[in-house]
Amino acid sequence: MARNPFKPTAGATPPVLVGRDSVLEDLDEALEDGAGSPYLLQFITGARGVGKTVMLTEMGRRARQQGWIVIDETATPKLIQRLTSAVRRHREELGAPSRRRITGAGISLGPLGGANLALESPDKATPGLREEIGMLCDALDLHDGQTGLIITVDEIHTIPQSELDELTAITQHLIREDRPLGLLMAGIPQAVERMISDNAQRPKVSTFMRRAERTSLEEVPLHSVAAAFEQTLTEAGRSVSPEVALECAQATGGYPFMIQLVGYHTWRIGKTGEVTSAHVTAGREKARKRLGDLVHAPALADLSPVDRTFLTHMSQDSGPTRAIDMQIRMGEGSNYISVYRDRLIRAGMIQPAATYGRFEFALPELREYLRDHAAQLIAQSEN
Structure with a gap:
C-alpha cells in the first residue's frame, strides 16, 4: 500500500506547494541577481x-540548490x-x-633592523555577527563569487x-557593504504591523x-487546489475524478x-483504489476536528x-x-468594542470585512469551532 502523501504537520513541506509560484519565482530571480536585490529582504x-x-x-531549499548557505531560525x-x-x-x-587584529607594532634599530607585529589571537577577540558574516561572504566570494548567505x-x-x-543595524551595514545577504522573515501581518509601528520612534x-x-x-x-489534489493522488497511485x-x-x-x-484524512479513509465523494465527506469532518x-x-x-467572549x-x-x-450582545x-476588535485584529483572529464597518473571522472554520465549544469557552471566561 502506498504511503500517504499528505503532511498535516506544522511546517512540514507538502508534496505540491500550491498557488505560490510567483513568490518563489521572485526569490529565484533575487538569488540570480545577488547583493542588492529587493526580494532578498x-x-x-x-x-x-x-x-x-x-x-x-521552501525558499531555503531553493537557495541551497543554487549554492547559497542558509540558516533557519x-x-x-x-x-x-x-x-x-x-x-x-x-x-x-x-x-x-x-581575522586577527594587530595590537602592537615595533621597529628594531639593531644591526640587522627589522619589524615585528603583535597579533591578537581569535580566542581573545571573538568576532560578532557582523564580522562573522563579512568573513563568510569573503570566503564565498573566493569560492565561487556567485552565492551568499x-x-x-x-x-x-x-x-x-x-x-x-x-x-536591523547589522543587516543595514552589510547591505551598504554590498554583501550577498538575504533576510527572509515571517509573521502574522497584524503583529508585524504593530512591531513596525512600535518602532516609529526608532527611525x-x-x-x-x-x-x-x-x-x-x-x-x-480552488481550481488550483483541485488540480493539486488530482496530481498528488494520481502520482501516489490513487484515482480521483475531477468532480471529486x-x-x-x-x-x-x-x-x-x-x-x-x-x-x-480522505486518503486514510479510502486507503486504496478510487477516492470517492463519501471519502471526502468523512475526511472533511476529521480534518475540521484536527484543525x-x-x-x-x-x-x-x-x-x-x-x-x-x-x-x-x-x-x-x-x-x-x-x-x-x-x-448589544456584550x-x-x-x-x-473598538478596543477588543482592534486587539483581535492585531492577534490575527479577525479582520476587516469587505463591507465597511464590519469585521469577520480570519481563520477558516473558527466560527464553527466556537459554536461547538461555546459553553466551554464561556465557562472558562467566567472563571
Whole structure:
C-alpha cells in the first residue's frame, strides 16, 4: 500500500506547494541577481496555517540548490548569539580563518633592523555577527563569487526589542557593504504591523523594516487546489475524478493547512483504489476536528477571557459582524468594542470585512469551532 502523501504537520513541506509560484519565482530571480536585490529582504505574512513556515522552508531549499548557505531560525531570545555561532561554523567549514587584529607594532634599530607585529589571537577577540558574516561572504566570494548567505527568521514579531535593534543595524551595514545577504522573515501581518509601528520612534529600525518587501500569503484559488489534489493522488497511485477533486478543494476553502488535513484524512479513509465523494465527506469532518485541536484551541488559549467572549458572540452571525450588534450582545459601549476588535485584529483572529464597518473571522472554520465549544469557552471566561 502506498504511503500517504499528505503532511498535516506544522511546517512540514507538502508534496505540491500550491498557488505560490510567483513568490518563489521572485526569490529565484533575487538569488540570480545577488547583493542588492529587493526580494532578498522581505516579510512573509499571513494568517495562522496559511503556510508561512512552509514558504520559508521552501525558499531555503531553493537557495541551497543554487549554492547559497542558509540558516533557519525562530525569533526567540539569544537569536543573535545562535546566528553568530551558525555563521562561524559555516565559515570554518569553508576553511576561512578568523581575522586577527594587530595590537602592537615595533621597529628594531639593531644591526640587522627589522619589524615585528603583535597579533591578537581569535580566542581573545571573538568576532560578532557582523564580522562573522563579512568573513563568510569573503570566503564565498573566493569560492565561487556567485552565492551568499540567506537567513530565515520565523515568528519575527516575537523577537526581543534589543535583538531586533541589533539585527536591523547589522543587516543595514552589510547591505551598504554590498554583501550577498538575504533576510527572509515571517509573521502574522497584524503583529508585524504593530512591531513596525512600535518602532516609529526608532527611525533606523522602522525605515529598514518599511523598506522590506511584503509578501502576503492568501488562500489558494480552488481550481488550483483541485488540480493539486488530482496530481498528488494520481502520482501516489490513487484515482480521483475531477468532480471529486473539486469536492476536496471546496472542503479546504483554499486554506493551505486544511489542504493537507483534508487530503490526509480522505486518503486514510479510502486507503486504496478510487477516492470517492463519501471519502471526502468523512475526511472533511476529521480534518475540521484536527484543525480545531491544532490551530483554533492553541490560538484561543493565548487570548484573554474577554477576547474569547468577544469571539464567541461573533460566532452567532453567519457572516461579517456589525459593531452595533456586539455592543448589544456584550452590553458595552462603542469604545469598549473598538478596543477588543482592534486587539483581535492585531492577534490575527479577525479582520476587516469587505463591507465597511464590519469585521469577520480570519481563520477558516473558527466560527464553527466556537459554536461547538461555546459553553466551554464561556465557562472558562467566567472563571
